[in-house]
Amino acid sequence: METAGDPRAFLPLSPSAFYILLALAAEERHGYSIAKEVEDATSGTVHLGPGTLYRLIKQMVTDGWIVEVDRVDSEDPRRRYYRLTPWGRRIARAEAERLADAVRTAMERRLLSASAFA
Amino acid sequence: MIHYLLRIALLLAPREFRSYYGEQIAAGECDMHLNDVLDLAVTGIRMRLDDFARGVSYAVRRLIKAPVFVAIVALTFALGIGANVAVFSVLNTVVLKPLPYNNSAMLVSVRAADSRRMSPPALSLPDIDDLRAQSHALTEIAGVTADEVTLLRGGRPISLGGLAVMPEYFDLLGIRPQLGRALTVADSRPGVNNYVISDATWRADFGADPSIIDRAVTFDGRTGRIVGVLAPGQLLVNPRDGSIEPQDYLGALPETLPPRARGARYLSAIARIAPSSSLTEVNAELALVSARLQKLYPRYDSTFSFSVQSLRTTVLGGAAPIVWTVFAAVIGILLIACANVGNMLSARWSVRDREFALRRSLGATSWSVAQLMLIETGILALAGALLGIGLAYAALRGIGGYALATLPRGSAVSIDAATLLYALAIVVVTTLLAALAPFMSLNATDLNSMLKAAGRGGDASARHRSRAALVVLEIALALALVIVSGLMVRSFIELARTPLGIRPSGVVVSDIVSLPDARFPTLQSRAAAQQQLLGRLRALPGVDAAALSVAYPLSDISLNFDTSVLGKNYPQGTEPSAAGNDVSAGYFRALGVALIAGRDISDDDTARAPAVVVVNQAFARTILAGRDPLRAKIRIAGWNGTIAHWASVVGVVADTRLTLAEAPVPQYFVPIAQAPPIFFSAVVHATGLTAATLGRQIQDAFASELPTVAPPQTFTVEDRVALRTARVRMTATLLGLLATVALLIALAGIFGVVSFSVTQRSREFGVRIALGAGTSAILGDVLRRTLATTAIGVASGLAIAALAARAITSQLNSVSPFDPATFATVVVLIFLCAALASLQPALRATRVQPVDALRYE
Numbered sequence: 016m017e018t019a020g021d022p023r024a025f026l027p028l029s030p031s032a033f034y035i036l037l038a039l040a041a042e043e044r045h046g047y048s049i050a051k052e053v054e055d056a057t058s059g060t061v062h063l064g065p066g067t068l069y070r071l072i073k074q075m076v077t078d079g080w081i082v083e084v085d086r087v088d089s090e091d092p093r094r095r096y097y098r099l100t101p102w103g104r105r106i107a108r109a110e111a112e113r114l115a116d117a118v119r120t121a122m123e124r125r126l127l128s129a130s131a132f133a
Numbered sequence: 134m135i136h137y138l139l140r141i142a143l144l145l146a147p148r149e150f151r152s153y154y155g156e157q158i159a160a161g162e163c164d165m166h167l168n169d170v171l172d173l174a175v176t177g178i179r180m181r182l183d184d185f186a187r188g189v190s191y192a193v194r195r196l197i198k199a200p201v202f203v204a205i206v207a208l209t210f211a212l213g214i215g216a217n218v219a220v221f222s223v224l225n226t227v228v229l230k231p232l233p234y235n236n237s238a239m240l241v242s243v244r245a246a247d248s249r250r251m252s253p254p255a256l257s258l259p260d261i262d263d264l265r266a267q268s269h270a271l272t273e274i275a276g277v278t279a280d281e282v283t284l285l286r287g288g289r290p291i292s293l294g295g296l297a298v299m300p301e302y303f304d305l306l307g308i309r310p311q312l313g314r315a316l317t318v319a320d321s322r323p324g325v326n327n328y329v330i331s332d333a334t335w336r337a338d339f340g341a342d343p344s345i346i347d348r349a350v351t352f353d354g355r356t357g358r359i360v361g362v363l364a365p366g367q368l369l370v371n372p373r374d375g376s377i378e379p380q381d382y383l384g385a386l387p388e389t390l391p392p393r394a395r396g397a398r399y400l401s402a403i404a405r406i407a408p409s410s411s412l413t414e415v416n417a418e419l420a421l422v423s424a425r426l427q428k429l430y431p432r433y434d435s436t437f438s439f440s441v442q443s444l445r446t447t448v449l450g451g452a453a454p455i456v457w458t459v460f461a462a463v464i465g466i467l468l469i470a471c472a473n474v475g476n477m478l479s480a481r482w483s484v485r486d487r488e489f490a491l492r493r494s495l496g497a498t499s500w501s502v503a504q505l506m507l508i509e510t511g512i513l514a515l516a517g518a519l520l521g522i523g524l525a526y527a528a529l530r531g532i533g534g535y536a537l538a539t540l541p542r543g544s545a546v547s548i549d550a551a552t553l554l555y556a557l558a559i560v561v562v563t564t565l566l567a568a569l570a571p572f573m574s575l576n577a578t579d580l581n582s583m584l585k586a587a588g589r590g591g592d593a594s595a596r597h598r599s600r601a602a603l604v605v606l607e608i609a610l611a612l613a614l615v616i617v618s619g620l621m622v623r624s625f626i627e628l629a630r631t632p633l634g635i636r637p638s639g640v641v642v643s644d645i646v647s648l649p650d651a652r653f654p655t656l657q658s659r660a661a662a663q664q665q666l667l668g669r670l671r672a673l674p675g676v677d678a679a680a681l682s683v684a685y686p687l688s689d690i691s692l693n694f695d696t697s698v699l700g701k702n703y704p705q706g707t708e709p710s711a712a713g714n715d716v717s718a719g720y721f722r723a724l725g726v727a728l729i730a731g732r733d734i735s736d737d738d739t740a741r742a743p744a745v746v747v748v749n750q751a752f753a754r755t756i757l758a759g760r761d762p763l764r765a766k767i768r769i770a771g772w773n774g775t776i777a778h779w780a781s782v783v784g785v786v787a788d789t790r791l792t793l794a795e796a797p798v799p800q801y802f803v804p805i806a807q808a809p810p811i812f813f814s815a816v817v818h819a820t821g822l823t824a825a826t827l828g829r830q831i832q833d834a835f836a837s838e839l840p841t842v843a844p845p846q847t848f849t850v851e852d853r854v855a856l857r858t859a860r861v862r863m864t865a866t867l868l869g870l871l872a873t874v875a876l877l878i879a880l881a882g883i884f885g886v887v888s889f890s891v892t893q894r895s896r897e898f899g900v901r902i903a904l905g906a907g908t909s910a911i912l913g914d915v916l917r918r919t920l921a922t923t924a925i926g927v928a929s930g931l932a933i934a935a936l937a938a939r940a941i942t943s944q945l946n947s948v949s950p951f952d953p954a955t956f957a958t959v960v961v962l963i964f965l966c967a968a969l970a971s972l973q974p975a976l977r978a979t980r981v982q983p984v985d986a987l988r989y990e
Contacts (some may be wrong), residue, residue: 046154047161064172065161066146068155070180093160 173362210517212307215469215524235307241373292843313361326357354651475570608926618868634789636725680720692772731784738804903983916973
């Protein structure tokens with residue numbers, strides 16, 4: 016499990032992976048709630064199917080980007096919660112910076128105007 | 134609905150993923166759609182493929198570290214799979230594929246039987262007319278006979294071999310010429326000489342000239358026309374001998390010449406049966422037709438009857454059981470190879486037993502370990518298969534070419550798509566079989582016993598038993614294979630040693646030549662030409678006897694005629710028959726056939742001299758029974774332009790065989806000058822010359838005496854014997870080779886197991902040696918165990934061999950399928966080999982140093 020070194024070695028992330036990390040950046044969530052959050056945050060343009068979602072979760076747990084936390088869901092005891100590790104957070108930040116760089120370049124080349132952020 | 138689809142999609146994912154995330158996924162199912170299920174299914178398959186790829190790369194990395202092991206296993210597999218691929222391609226082409234004709238399942242060959250004659254008789258033109266008129270079950274019928282013509286191209290005679298057929302032959306088989314037309318009824322009229330030639334003849338002799346159609350060409354000294362050219366590679370069937378091969382040409386069977394006599398039986402026939410009828414029904418109908426004809430024509434047909442046999446059976450002849458026998462042998466070899474590889478894998482994986490036991494106690498499933506084993510075995514099998522296909526290709530190209538020539542459609546054998554598919558199936562089956570042994574022994578051991586045994590080198594007894602069982606299987610199969618091949622080899626030797634009754638070497642014979650009747654229309658002109666040729670052959674340097682004759686032993690020509698003895702009365706239709714031959718003076722001397730009584734045929738026995746005949750001992754014994762042969766007169770059938778006449782028996786000669794399989798039959802020999810035949814061969818004995826030199830001289834003599842006839846090929850008698858025994862020799866050689874391979878693999882198996890067991894028991898041996906056990910005691914112990922295992926293998930092998938031997942009885946000549954000598958020899962051989970294979974490890978056991986062995990205690 017690699018948790019040191021340059022997180023940029025893992026970039027670029029797939030959009031699905033980045034959105035999962037984003038969803039977990041604010042709080043611990045269970046799998047289904049991650050999918051919901053991603054769908055809401057992207058106004059429904061990104062939909063994570065269960066296969067894609069849990070395959071990535073499995074991979075991220077193995078690689079130490081996220082961890083499963085001990086917390087029982089009152090609604091459905093089958094659900095498990097995940098939290099971003101510091102290493103996962105560094106990777107998410109690195110990806111966000113990479114995207115921000117891309118956006119800056121887009122604005123310089125007049126592909127995008129500042130009003131897009133209004 | 135989504136609920137069920139989701140469960141099904143989950144099954145596609147690896148078990149580990151399913152058990153960990155299945156419940157969580159199910160928790161969100163109320164919000165899922167069809168595309169979510171699809172996503173799950175696709176991801177599941179992807180993860181499995183990823184696992185598989187990881188497994189493959191893991192296995193490859195592991196295998197690279199053991200190159201010797203990989204080489205041995207891949208080679209073992211290559212031998213097993215390669216033999217299977219080669220033999221399957223033969224089986225598929227020769228036996229399994231339907232004949233290359235229209236609706237070939239409904240094609241039959243018409244057989245005739247005559248209870249008075251030994252060799253199967255042929256059909257006459259009236260016979261075929263009768264079948265056409267009286268049988269409803271046979272919808273089409275065509276007569277066929279082998280034929281040859283001499284084509285004159287630019288003044289050079291070219292001998293062509295082909296078939297003379299009724300025009301129905303084309304429609305029956307669905308043969309469409311690539312150029313021109315098929316033969317029609319009009320081509321059968323007397324005086325019409327039309328031919329359809331093969332693509333090969335068209336290219337070789339006519340430079341593939343398309344304008345050849347309908348142009349005048351000289352055939353046998355007469356003007357003929359080529360009306361069509363067959364498609365390239367067109368196989369033509371001759372129902373007489375079941376041969377199916379390209380022919381140089383197809384000619385029309387003349388409708389009226391030779392005369393439409395009921396007794397002129399020289400044709401064979403193919404027919405198509407009505408779609409609604411079965412072979413049994415057709416044969417029942419033909420039995421009625423035969424009975425009717427026997428009453429109608431008692432003079433010719435009183436003992437004559439018709440039947441049909443599927444054309445496929447005729448073509449296959451004895452080939453099918455041979456190919457199936459060899460196929461069974463290669464399946465046996467594959468099983469031996471699997472058992473051996475199973476043992477090697479078992480030993481290899483046993484080193485990791487502790488790791489696996491530990492893994493399993495920590496929750497890894499047996500399946501995940503089995504997967505690794507299957508992948509590793511599969512890679513080895515695939516490597517073996519690739520190597521094996523290469524070996525098979527080389528084998529079919531190399532020694533196979535000669536062996537294949539003895540099988541129908543043998544020239545068409547190749548490694549095709551069906552063969553490759555078979556190879557793939559074999560790889561799968563081989564992988565499963567070879568991985569079975571290590572997997573079983575893996576499951577037979579548990580962590581507890583494993584940890585106890587750890588570091589003490591005790592071989593788990595379950596594992597040892599399974600390994601010994603595999604060796605028993607190998608020994609049993611190898612024994613059966615060696616016995617079957619031993620029987621075949623003995624059978625071949627017996628056949629090749631069959632005494633023909635002639636001198637065994639130094640005789641050169643020629644192929645048959647025929648005198649074109651346009652140039653030699655009379656008996657006198659033929660006799661003159663033959664006398665001149667004979668004179669020239671006798672004058673050749675080194676020749677001590679030369680003769681002309683129609684047939685000679687193993688010439689494939691056997692002419693049976695009715696005969697009778699003067700002064701004896703035969704009820705109608707019971708006259709005896711005998712093989713007739715026209716021979717010149719010197720024939721018996723050239724072949725080294727002893728004169729028993731009376732005199733030899735001489736040059737003075739001309740057409741003007743009294744009619745005489747020489748008979749063999751079988752004739753004297755049976756047909757002349759109770760008479761003084763040298764005072765008898767027998768009736769010689771009219772044939773070849775001569776008329777039936779009485780001839781005095783002037784000599785009796787020793788018996789000779791006409792074929793290897795048949796005992797000598799009654800024969801009579803007519804002086805060639807008293808019945809000069811249209812076709813004949815030369816028989817020459819010389820000293821101090823090689824067969825090749827003598828053969829060339831004979832050809833030169835023919836070329837100068839008969840410039841319009843293509844000079845015949847020449848052979849030695851040994852060549853003829855080799856030709857006749859080629860198929861048996863091929864089977865014996867092939868089975869012998871396969872049995873050797875099987876034996877070697879099995880011996881390697883014995884060596885491996887004994888070797889492994891000695892290593893495992895070295896501590897025990899050390900203790901025993903320390904306690905004073907002598908070399909012979911240790912040696913005896915190891916050998917005794919090996920021989921006990923071998924004995925079980927031999928016992929089961931004898932049972933398999935007995936079954937196999939019974940199955941091949943039909944292919945054995947003068948050897949009993951339970952030949953005690955073969956069985957006993959092979960059993961002794963197997964025990965000797967087993968002892969030999971275990972000798973080295975046994976000696977190693979005696980050299981164990983007690984100190985080394987005890988150090989680990």
